[in-house]
Structure formats: C-alpha cells, structure tokens
Amino acid sequence: MHVAVLLFAFALTGTTLALDNGLMRTPPMGWLAWERYRCDIDCENDPKNCISENLFMDMADRLAEDGWKELGYVYVNIDDCWSSKQRDDQGRLQPDPKRFPGGIKKLAHYLHNRGLKLGIYGDMGKLTCMAYPGTPLDKIELDAQTFADWEVDMLKYDGCYSNAMEQELGYPLMSKALNATGRPIGYSCSWPAYQGGLPPKVNYTQLGEICNLWRNYGDIQDSWDSVLNIVDWFFENQDALTPAAGPGRWNDPDMGEHRPCPVPSPLNRPCSGPEHS
Structure with missing residues (x-):
C-alpha cells in the first residue's frame, strides 16, 4: 500500500508570543x-x-508499524465529511454511524494505544466546505467540549460559509473554548487564508496568541504547478511570515507529499511529489 505522509507545516523562526497550551x-x-x-x-x-x-x-x-512514528509523524487527521448531516438530539455533532460505527472516542483510543494522536475537522460557518454541519458562533463551546469528550488531540477549524466578522469573533472564541475544556487540543486556524494571508488584514501577533498553526494561503492540489505556486507565495512574502512563527505557532503552507519510491532513492530517502504513486 502506498501511503501519503503529510507534513502539515514547516518551521519559521520568530519572536511573538505563542498560544499558552504547551503544544x-x-x-x-x-x-x-x-x-x-x-x-x-x-x-x-x-x-x-x-x-x-x-x-x-x-x-x-501504517504510521505505527512502518517507522513513521519514530520520525515524528504522530498525528492522524480526519478532514471534512466525517459527520452525519444532522446533529444529535442534544445538538451535538455526531459521526456518520455507518462509516464510524465505533464513534470518534473509540477511534481516538485506537490511536492513543499506538502512541499516536487524533485530529478532527470543523468549520466556522453553519456548513463545512462540503456542506456538513459546521460550528458557527453559537455552537463553539458545545463542539469544543464534544471534541474534548471524544479525546481528540487537534482541531482544524476551516472557514467556509462564514464572513469576516464571524471569523474575527469565532477563531479567538474557539481557542478560548478549547482551553476551557481542560484537554490539550492543538488548534489549527484557517483564518488568514480567508483574509488574503498578509498584514494588515491578518494580525500575526494575534494569531500567535490564539492558534498553534494557521493556513496562510490556498489549498494545495495534486500538481507541481500548485506546489510551486505556494512555494513562490511564501518566498515572496517571507518577511511578513517569518517573524510570526516559532515554538507553538507555525505558518502552514498546506500539505506536503512524501510517497514511497518505485525504485530506491538516493540516500534511501522517501520520494517526494505527486508524480510518485
């Protein structure tokens, strides 16, 4: 089986304060x-x-048995489309019962027993990008507690179907709500990607105080043109981006792909890039 192991972020040094969750x-x-x-x-x-x-x-x-965990690849992250189309009778998000019959907490235990961490996906708007239930302002505290009850370790909080005012309120509120649960949950914000990624619209000092990780730019696609477009944007704007990052707070240029080579690679390193399958 081929496995795409994804690097969520790269390190850029900086001096701003980080979200005080130790993660x-x-x-x-x-x-x-x-x-x-x-x-x-x-x-x-x-x-x-x-x-x-x-x-x-x-x-x-695969991460636990094939050597990836020892290299630091410890998160297994669910993205969109995991939930039911409706919340439960108490108003809580719920996983699709046919595709996740054991529930998210059971899945979290499966990962934790292997020394791994579980990430989950939410969205600032009423709907996720693929039209599943989102986490708007009035659901933030409930959903943060639900994720904590499920023992998840990271939240990716997207921004489809939300506006700039909702994002300005909602991203800090979710940070506060996650911390209030008492469970350490890494927080990945998509906020700057919806605001153009650059100051003055994006306040990177504030992001470093509320988020562990943030998407700066558009989604990566399965092509070198997409990869190079993102690399070029980060290169051209590094003076604004580099000071924002450091321990506990990272710029996120979206996924980087690493796939096994069809033949041994130089120095036995894994191949990189979407041309390898």
Missing part, C-alpha cells in the same frame, strides 16, 4: 486524509478508500 513546540507532522481521499463516502462500493474509521485505523497502523 506543538515543533511543527506538527502526520497524515491527513483530504488530498488523497477527499470526500469519498461511498463505503459500499469503495470500502478501502472511503472516509471511515477503517481508513484512519489503517493509516494509524
């Missing part, structure tokens, strides 16, 4: 489902590739 003192590394599996929910016809607990358990096994 992500180095850039978080692990595996994220989105680039490869997107929103495949057809478990009946595509059981090996659909967004389900089986997929994430399998990837946890």
